[in-house]
Amino acid sequence: MTAAHYINGHWQHGEGVDCITVYDPALGQPFAELIAASPAQVDQAVAAARSALPAWRNVSAQQRAAYLRGFAEHIDQRREALIALQMQNNGKPHHEAVVDIDDAVATFNYYAGLAEQLTARQGREVPLSAPGFTAHTRLDPVGVVGLIVPWNFPLVTSAWKLAPALAAGCTVVLKPSEITPLIEQTYGQIADALGLPAGVLNIVGGKAETGAALSNHPGIDKLSFTGSNAVGSQVMRSAATFCRPVTLELGGKSAILVFDDCDLDQAVEWIVAGICWNAGQMCSATSRLLVQDSIADALLLRLKSAFETLRVGNPLTAEVDMGPLTSQAQWSKVNDYFAIARAENLQCMAGGEVVRDPGWFVTPTLYADVPLTSRLWGEEIFGPLLCTHRFSSEDDAVALANDSRFGLVATVISADLVRAERIANTLDVGHVWINSAQAVFVETSWGGTKGSGIGRELGPWGLAAYQSVKHVTRCLG
Ligand code: NAD
Secondary structure, eight states: OOOOEEETTEEEOOOSSOEEEEEETTTTEEEEEEEOOOHHHHHHHHHHHHHHHHHHHHSOHHHHHHHHHHHHHHHHHTHHHHHHHHHHHHOOOHHHHHHHHHHHHHHHHHHHHHHHHHHHHTTEEOOOSSTTEEEEEEEEEOOEEEEEOOSSSHHHHHHHHHHHHHHHTOEEEEEOOSSSTTTTHHHHHHHHHHTOOTTSEEEOOOSHHHHHHHHTOTTOSEEEEESOHHHHHHHHHHHHHHTOOEEEEOOOOOEEEEOTTSOHHHHHHHHHHHHHGGGGOOTTOOOEEEEEHHHHHHHHHHHHHHHHHOOBSOTTTSOOSBOOOSOHHHHHHHHHHHHHHHHTTOEEEEOOOEEOSSSOEEOOEEEESOOTTOHHHHSOOOSSEEEEEEESSHHHHHHHHHOSSEESEEEEEOSOHHHHHHHHHHOOSSEEEESSSSOOOTTSOBOOEETTEESOBSHHHHHHTTEEEEEEEEEOO
């Protein structure tokens, strides 16, 4: 058993009730075990973050930026080990694991850059309409923040929270997912290597009990949560108890709209990437394909062939396009949806099966002409299952895309860029991609409307989420 929890600058063994087994999903075999942090250890982590706050918020933004650049450099130096761990624990193909490392490095460097500009923004004079007063702005850190993350992009999701929180001058208690609890330990190791002051970053691993101990803790000033809607609403309830702010990045059931003027081969590439990257375990998966009538038959046939030729397998032993699902629970959930699809008599053009050979694999799956009443059309599945539906007009397509309780992202594929922009303006989501798939940049925002969450990460909005605006107004008289 490893000392898995990083509290006040020290590594501790867990004292919680849960034993966490870490699996290689391609083999369905365990390769590590750890004991979860107890609620008392969560207390210690929050207390450490509280004690570290006064000094950390007064460290110059330039120095905080230097630490963030240090995180970026160390992630880069540990690249090979992190790629291997993500392949082994998440089942990510090599090329996808590489993208995650690059994203985390870019995130720390980006927020280092924003921290460097903070000094200039502090104390900025506010022009007033009335004479006799001056006022200036301060951007204070929110305080001690609790960060709770899921398993599908562990390194990246944690970087999206950790980097802006540290840049803003917050101190942090991070709770990784029990499915992938080893990856974020790297952030603790890097904190050690950089000499980050004790208590600025604390990491407590565990299951729901540990997460609930953190989200219900009175010593937290803000919570930022990424995960399911069911847990997100519990986290929001606990935030309501203390009347404190919360950022929620939740689920999605996003649409990809394909118009008849597109290049069909290129469209197939983007559609496949939008549903099969990370084996479809993406909040932003474009899992509802809306295709214009006149090209529907041709596009579906090409998609069937593309799905059937994807190389699915163990990323550690073969070059693959798609690995296994990351956990047995997720594999069972997808299997349940295959059964629902059969019960609903959906027309399956490709896939539709789980493969236990020996790990948690499923086949990329294509359902044609799915009725809008189908559970598969409405519910987030988190696997490589694409549901399709035809439309005849642009208005039709937009109405179908917006007809969802989620509003995370959408993709529009059309050669007519004026039309694509017009549609982007009417889609009720947080991010629209035109003629691309899942292109995420640290400079643009991340987050959704409706059931997809509250608030935005990345870009300057990601930093603002950890800042508290203060004005100092002075009478000149
Ligand atoms: P989950 O909600 O089950 O778990 C997320 C985290 O919350 C884990 O660390 C878990 O241990 C913790 N947790 C569980 N119960 C808790 C409780 N009662 N109180 C506090 N914390 C608790 O989600 P998951 O299965 O890990 O991730 C999949 C979900 O995450 C999907 O719905 C997906 O759409 C969503 N997601 C959203 C985004 C986004 O940016 N919008 C990104 C990735 C994943």
